[in-house]
Amino acid sequence: MSKLAKLGRLYMGLLAILVGFLPAGSAPALAEESDLLGSAPWEQLGTHEGIKLGRKSLPNSALFAVRGETEIPANIDQVASVICDHTRWIEWTKSMKGSKLLKQESETRKIAYQSFDLPWPVEDRDVVYFYSAERKNRNGELVEIIGKTTPEARKLAPASIGTRMNLVIGRWHLRPINPSRTHLVLEILMDPKGALPSWFVNIVQRNYPVETLTRLKEQALKSDIKPLLIPTAADSAQTVAPIVESASPAPTQSP
Secondary structure (H helix, E strand, O other), X not given: OOHHHHXXXXXXXXXXXXXXXXXXXXXXXXXXXXOOOOOOOEEEEEEEOOEEEEEEOOOOOOOOEEEEEEEEOXXXXXXXXXXXXXXXXXXXOOOEXXXXXXXXXXXXXXXXXXXXXXXXXXXXXXXXXXXXXXXXXXXXXXXEEEEEOOHHHHHHOOOOOOEEOEEEEEEEEEEEEEOOEEEEEXXXXXXXXXOOOHHHHHHHHHOHHHHHHHHHHXXXXXXXXXXXXXXXXHHOOOOXXXXXXXXXXXXXXXX
16 A cells, blocks of 8 residues: 555544545535535535535635535444544544533533644644534434634643644434434544645545544444433524634645
């Protein structure tokens, strides 16, 4: 395996995407979703290993936001538990070196730190962010988990082990299909910072949802995963506004 291929595979673990894609098109968000990444349509990148892939270009950004959509053969509360349980992220997140809880307001509102071990010559990376989970709509069926690097998170962060990444926005949208199956949409814009060129980051991140959601499926099926009790939106004290900052300045030439 070439050095570039190895770096690409390991870098995918930082954010938790080049084969068999279908022709591009545009994909609207689900009717019950609000799009935190703006109103522009998602560009379809086809289906790979049962996961529908997409990406979105943003104003004044060299990086694409990426999207994955799939079904998880597990109860929605178990899936939410896997996503929110910082003590077990290392079990299913590729290249993760460690994680630490910096602040906990409740079981569903936390500030967390993650670090990732990358091979030379790529510098190790870490990220700190606030995340929350809440039930949406009138009957509380939908679950939304949102993460973002906030000013408070930056203040609480330990010294970086290398390069500090910026989670511009990350959103998990969960909807029950039946008591033992969950429809899931992942949308994320992560700026890895440092010297990695934007064209390389866009290639790697393109397939990020495939590995992340495949590993999440495996984790959600473990017998010791405990369901997470998630409050409704009315009980939550904070909402996350649509992004107003860009990840990296747009290049003079797009890749």
